[in-house]
Amino acid sequence: MRETCVPTGVNPRDTGFGYTLSLIGGKYKMIILYWLAEKKVMRHNELKRSIGSISFKTLSIMLKELEEDELIVRTEYPQVPPKVEYTLSERGLSLIPVLHMMCEWGENHMPAPESVPQEA
Template structure:
């Protein structure tokens, strides 16, 4: 469990993965817009860690200005059912506590 939390734990990684999952591939600017409270440095760090761990693939296109896109790898796609279950659980939790759906 400790290794899993190192790979996908923390404040931002599941949100990043969910954003990429909803619209794949995703550009850096689009990810930043989805999470306005994250700093550029933190987003960069989190993306690098997810790439290092084989969860996302970073593709750089030789254009001017350079275009960079992120998508889930084959391994990252195995997280989709887990992310969907977490979203479902969150909605159930919110309804149970009369907070509305996420």
């Protein structure tokens, strides 16, 4: 078993931990991966509606980065108007158990609603 995921004196970006964070870090990438895991196949506007708080441009950038990192597959159909669908790649599917564990950890450790300070 490994002593630590981020050893002393090693740049975290040069570790498996840092590499994973570089792929799924940011505000929306994990949410996009989750939606694709749930729905299997989604189009751009369907993802945008599902996420709600993401702009068209930001979603486009996130999808392009996820595709470049081979976590999703973009399939374009030659028709008018153009039709593009997104699915998880095998590599992307392999991340879903990690995301499920993060979700479970958060559910188990999230403060109870009454203990969260209310904004004035």
